[in-house]
Amino acid sequence: MQEILYAFAHGYIKTDIFEKWLYSDYMTAEAENMQIFGELTECDYKDKNSVLHIKKLLCEAFSEEFSLCEKRGIISETAKKMIDESEKQPEDICIRLYDISDKKQLHNELKRAFSVPEWYGCNRDAFADLLSLSGVKAVELDGYSQMHRIIPDEAEFLLSMLINEKDRECKLIIT
Secondary structure: OHHHHHHHHOOOOOHHHHHHHHOOHHHHHHHOOOOOHHHHHHOOOOOHHHHHHHHHHHHHHOHHHHHHHHHHOOOOHHHHHHHHHHHHOOOEEEEEOOOOOOHHHHHHHHHHHHOOOOOOOOOHHHHHHHHHHHOOOEEEEEOHHHHHHHOHHHHHHHHHHHHHHHOOOOEEEEO
8 A cells, every 4th residue: 555655646646546546445444544544535636736735745654664665666566557557648737837937947847747857858849859749638837927928938939839739639728
């Protein structure tokens, strides 16, 4: 069970898959003794901030167990199946643009939103490649108008890339 909590808290298992598991009979029976179980079941898994809060709580509550998971590198078959299922599902992405004031910050946010490794190229071509390979079904630009006022060229480039991607049945949400 701790391997699944670890994998979810570290982004290896998607929220909807974790939520299904959470309400399964197995998890309910196993978790009744966990203090955090109430918070897990009361979380609004559609709200990104609530999910981030739960992930932080899991990391705090299970820090020793998670440390062992990292050291051992061994996870249960159930956790492996959930990770595999998560990797097969395209993600919905939220790109937070409120505090973006230059290209470097934008590309750092794109790295975070798309969960790409450090070697991501941090340039327009790299973003175009990333977007075409991602399989993303929905992208939310949170704070787009604020970023547009500060760095309009980058904001317009980002929007144009996503509009072109929208032709691939990618939903675009601007907030």
